Amino acid sequence: MARYDISLIKGDGIGPEQTAAAKKILETINDNSQTKFDIHEVESGDNALAKFGKALPESALDIIKKSQACLKGPVGETAADVIIVLRRIFDLYANVRPAKSYPNIPSISSNVDLVTVRENTEDVYLGWEFNTDENTVVALRVTSKQASRRIAEYAFKTAMMRNNKLRVVAVHKANVLRKGDGLFSAVCRSVAKNYP
Secondary structure, X not given: OEEEEEEEEOOOOOHHHHHHHHHHHHHHHHHHOOEEEEEEEEOOOHHHHHHHOOOOOHHHHHHHXXXXXXXXXXXXXXXXXHHHHHHHHHOOOEEEEEEEOOXXXXXXXXXXXXXXXXXXXXXXXXXXXXXXXXXXXXXXXXOXXXXXXXXXXXXXXXXXXXXXXXXXXXXXXXXXXXXXXXXXXXXXXXXXOOOO
């Protein structure tokens, strides 16, 4: 029998509704299989800020650190104080978003099967913003070779695990963002040489 500690951040807005549905699924698995879950709800987000003065209280972070997985619903206005902090602490650099069409479910195409892999810890996700005056905000992007290489490798390895005939497409705007996206694009082309 396998047993897992799962921390659960309900989130804000539609978060509690989504996580309640996910929790029901976990409870059904727990009740009908040899896989067991101990679910620990933690307060984080807008409600935690109002209640504790901090969007990600240390008590919540301690529970998350002790868990084997964390299930998180959407967080509201304090998202940067929760999501970005968790990404940095746990080095959650790959945002993986599958999209697939299934039989007997209406969709625009019956053969959609793709996975979007996005770098999650750099770029504007660093949250480096400042006002130049009362009417203008500047956000700084950071793109490093290390993060670009790591996410490109992740994308190729994901494709190889799914089917070695799949293609990997790097999406960038190097024609305009010549330095940052130019670096990303060049690193992706370099990594691609290892995955003919």
